Amino acid sequence: MLRAHAVEDVRRAEAAAMARLADGALMQRAAAGLAAAVVDVLGGAYGRRVLLLVGPGDNGGDALWAGARLAGRGTQVEALLLADRAHEAGLRALRAAGGRATSEAAGLHPSPDLVVDGIVGIGGRPGLAPAAVAALDRFAGVPVVAVDVPSGVDVDTGRLGGPHVQAHVTVTFGTHKVAHLVDPAANACGALHLVDLDLDPDELGAPVVEALQPDDVRALLPHPSDVAHKYTRGVVGVRAGSGTYPGAALLAVSGANTGLAGMVRYVGPEDIAHTVRSAHPEVVGAGRVQAWVVGPGGGDDAGTMLADARADGVPLVVDADALRHVDGPLPGCVLTPHAGELAAMLGVERAEVEAAPLGFARDAARRWDCVVLLKGHHTLVADPAGHVRVTTTGVPWLATAGAGDVLAGLVGALLAAGLEAYDAASVGSWVHGAAATEASAGGPLTASRVAVQIPRLVRDVLPGLG
Numbered sequence: 454m455l456r457a458h459a460v461e462d463v464r465r466a467e468a469a470a471m472a473r474l475a476d477g478a479l480m481q482r483a484a485a486g487l488a489a490a491v492v493d494v495l496g497g498a499y500g501r502r503v504l505l506l507v508g509p510g511d512n513g514g515d516a517l518w519a520g521a522r523l524a525g526r527g528t529q530v531e532a533l534l535l536a537d538r539a540h541e542a543g544l545r546a547l548r549a550a551g552g553r554a555t556s557e558a559a560g561l562h563p564s565p566d567l568v569v570d571g572i573v574g575i576g577g578r579p580g581l582a583p584a585a586v587a588a589l590d591r592f593a594g595v596p597v598v599a600v601d602v603p604s605g606v607d608v609d610t611g612r613l614g615g616p617h618v619q620a621h622v623t624v625t626f627g628t629h630k631v632a633h634l635v636d637p638a639a640n641a642c643g644a645l646h647l648v649d650l651d652l653d654p655d656e657l658g659a660p661v662v663e664a665l666q667p668d669d670v671r672a673l674l675p676h677p678s679d680v681a682h683k684y685t686r687g688v689v690g691v692r693a694g695s696g697t698y699p700g701a702a703l704l705a706v707s708g709a710n711t712g713l714a715g716m717v718r719y720v721g722p723e724d725i726a727h728t729v730r731s732a733h734p735e736v737v738g739a740g741r742v743q744a745w746v747v748g749p750g751g752g753d754d755a756g757t758m759l760a761d762a763r764a765d766g767v768p769l770v771v772d773a774d775a776l777r778h779v780d781g782p783l784p785g786c787v788l789t790p791h792a793g794e795l796a797a798m799l800g801v802e803r804a805e806v807e808a809a810p811l812g813f814a815r816d817a818a819r820r821w822d823c824v825v826l827l828k829g830h831h832t833l834v835a836d837p838a839g840h841v842r843v844t845t846t847g848v849p850w851l852a853t854a855g856a857g858d859v860l861a862g863l864v865g866a867l868l869a870a871g872l873e874a875y876d877a878a879s880v881g882s883w884v885h886g887a888a889a890t891e892a893s894a895g896g897p898l899t900a901s902r903v904a905v906q907i908p909r910l911v912r913d914v915l916p917g918l919g
Contacts, residue, residue: 454669455845456660457629460575460608466656467627477542479650480511483626484518484543486648487569490624491523491598495567499527504565504595505547506588507554508572509536512600515626516571517543517554519600524550531561535572535584558591568597570618572604575630579614581605586616599623602632603641609661611635612809619643627652631661634843635811636831662811662833662841665883671915673880675713675870686715687869690742691862692758693749694725701750701773703729704855706736707904708862708885709746713911714869718742720761744768746865748775749858768868772861782822784837787868787878789861790817791828815839824874826864826882828857834879842879847886850893855900860885863907887914 458466471479495501505520507513517540520530530552532544544554555561572585581589581604597620602608605617611632623642625633627650632638665673677686689709694702702725710717710733717736719729729736745762747769748755755774762769769786771779776794790798792806795817799806806813807829814827818835827833832844864881872880884907891914892898892906 455629455634455664455666457631457634457662457664457843458657459631459661462656462658463575463627463630463652465658466652467650469656470627470650470652480514480518480543482650483515483648484522486626486646487515487519487598487600487624488522490622490646490648491519491567491569492526494596494598494622498523500529501567502529502562502565503531503567503569504561504592505530505532505569506572506585507532507534507536507539508574508585508604509538509540510574510576511540512574512604513571514540514543515600516569517547519569520552521546521550524552529562531555531565533558533561533588535582535588558588565592565595568592568595570597570599570604570620572618574601574604575608577602577604577608579605579607579612579617581616581618589616589618596621597643599642601625602630603638606632606638606641608632608638610809611638611811613637613641617641622646624648626650628657628660631811634662634664634831634845635833636829637808639831662843664843664845665879667915670880670883673872673876674884674911674915675867675872681715683715687744687866687871688716688718688740688742689714689744689746689862689865689869690718690720690740690762691746691865692720692762693746693751693858694721695750695752695754696722697752698750699725699728700855701858703732704858704900704904705746705749705772705862706733707901708859708907709866710736711863711866711904711907713863713907714866717866741765742767742869743871744770744865744868746770746772746861748772749861751775768874770861770865770868772857779821784822785874786823787826787864787874788817788821788823789826789828789857789864789878791857795825795827811841815841824878826860826878828860832882832886834875834882836875840875842875844879844882844886846883846890848890848893848898850896850898851886851889851903853898853900856885856889856903859900859904862904884910
């Protein structure tokens with residue numbers, strides 16, 4: 454499990470580590486990891502040009518010490534000091550190694566190979582001072598390696614509040630932070646590189662957000678026992694589709710009918726049912742289910758679909774048109790809105806949700822007493838107790854019509870197979886994104902191809918489930 458912690462918890466754990474280590478040892482570990490990452494990005498050290506943007510805090514100190522290491526390996530290092538003070542020991546080390554530090558941008562080499570963002574760290578506030586903005590503008594287009602977090606983001610919420618660094622790589626220390634995983638700040642981080650500082654997990658405490666990794670998904674995915682039959686593996690029902698959106702039913706069934714549950718039932722207009730059965734002859738009609746998927750392409754019938762499904766008293770995946778008819782708590786269920794749909798449910802503007810998805814996903818999970826899967830670049834899965842998982846799989850090509858219908862069906866199958874709502878939503882989102890990555894192979898993608906790829910993903914990427 455990849456875990457991201459709050460600033461307060463990171464500071465506590467770092468203080469405990471510094472108390473048991475020699476003075477300055479923790480910063481030296483961070484600087485060594487940062488310097489190694491810079492060399493990796495540059496493809497070498499000797500003869501390269503690196504510019505350090507240095508603020509007054511410890512992140513500036515990390516950048517200066519890393520700059521000293523780089524200068525010692527033949528890198529031409531300059532530091533632009535953006536405050537009236539800088540980490541004194543780091544500054545001395547940089548100059549002693551042959552690096553140059555100045556507070557005047559005019560004298561800097563105009564074309565560095567890389568910029569190191571040591572402007573502000575995890576204690577910084579959203580936005581940047583004018584001097585930092587001017588420095589970034591001056592070297593626009595040069596790759597940036599951010600120290601710990603891109604300067605200017607809100608570290609504990611992932612929000613943006615003005616100018617900020619857009620990093621190509623972020624080198625972080627000890628543990629991940631919320632801004633690394635949660636949009637929109639996650640979009641500013643680029644590739645993430647974690648430097649282990651051997652922080653005490655007990656001092657760090659519980660993470661704010663988590664992200665499943667392949668081993669976690671492998672452990673959670675249901676797989677049949679030696680004596681399983683189709684009913685013990687779970688039956689998922691799909692109520693979806695309308696005359697306006699008949700394809701949504703087929704896509705939702707495709708997501709449900711990937712082999713992770715023992716049986717799929719479809720209930721809907723007969724002409725759509727005929728199309729579904731033609732594509733998926735193993736899908737049957739009405740009967741008992743362990744979970745329902747409701748709403749994809751439901752149109753004007755979505756309210757009736759939701760009411761009929763709720764009458765069975767089983768867990769639901771409520772998607773698309775059915776979300777408009779949620780009028781009270783739905784314990785044990787999963788809502789799967791995108792930002793616009795959640796905004797409509799909460800009576801706010803879409804831009805507000807996109808600016809602060811973590812807070813809105815948590816609020817919605819508490820309000821409806823259920824799991825909320827908020828779809829996006831980094832999908833969030835929140836439960837009523839405040840736990841949040843972030844999906845880091847997927848590719849931009851997944852932003853395609855019908856992909857959400859496939860996801861709803863997949864989550865429903867996992868619910869029917871016996872996973873709790875929080876696990877079903879987060880595992881389903883991970884598998885959906887990973888399958889899309891495999892199906893895309895770097896190129897365009899359609900929703901139906903994602904569904905086809907899911908069994909292959911489970912077989913090839915997550916072996917040992919048989």
